[in-house]
Amino acid sequence: MIIMADANLLIKLVENRSDQRIFYQYFEKNEAVLALPTPAIAEFLVRDDNFDRSDYLTKINNFTQVFDFDLKSAHFSAQVYRRLEKSNDYTFKRETKQKVKVDIQIIGMILANQIPKIFTGDTGIAEIVRVLNLSIEVVDVEQENELFDLPLFQDL
Numbered sequence: 001m002i003i004m005a006d007a008n009l010l011i012k013l014v015e016n017r018s019d020q021r022i023f024y025q026y027f028e029k030n031e032a033v034l035a036l037p038t039p040a041i042a043e044f045l046v047r048d049d050n051f052d053r054s055d056y057l058t059k060i061n062n063f064t065q066v067f068d069f070d071l072k073s074a075h076f077s078a079q080v081y082r083r084l085e086k087s088n089d090y091t092f093k094r095e096t097k098q099k100v101k102v103d104i105q106i107i108g109m110i111l112a113n114q115i116p117k118i119f120t121g122d123t124g125i126a127e128i129v130r131v132l133n134l135s136i137e138v139v140d141v142e143q144e145n146e147l148f149d150l151p152l153f154q155d156l
Helices: 007-015 017-029 038-047 051-058 071-086 094-112 123-132
Strands: 002-005 033-037 064-067 117-120 137-140
Touching: 002 094, 007 017, 007 038, 007 117, 017 033, 033 038, 033 094, 038 064, 038 094, 071 094, 071 123, 094 123, 117 123, 123 137
Parallel strands: 002 033, 002 117, 033 064, 117 137
Antiparallel strands: none
């Protein structure tokens, strides 16, 4: 199984060793690969100029894979954007429009690569998925969720 990440998750992985162990355990248990989308990596780099940490995230290992924003992803992103523009349930806010573009790029990459799940702390991504009724499972890494069923948490 492939699971997409967003910048919030990337920050979580480099800032907190405990969280890192939880996610590693999850990926191992579920034989999952964490998809690192290039727009999220760029967003991470803007927030964190420590290139050693970004190199750590993108090093080849058995549970991460970098996904580039390609032409197919661009087509899906454009479709998502057009659908949001037509939706009565979604309003583009001027102050968050650039962030929304990154969210749409990540969602476009998810759709283009048929990835069923995203780990995120971003409510914007969850809102877009909800408004467009997309078949993407959004796991909020800031809330209690399936990760807390891991053995690491059983003794708490």
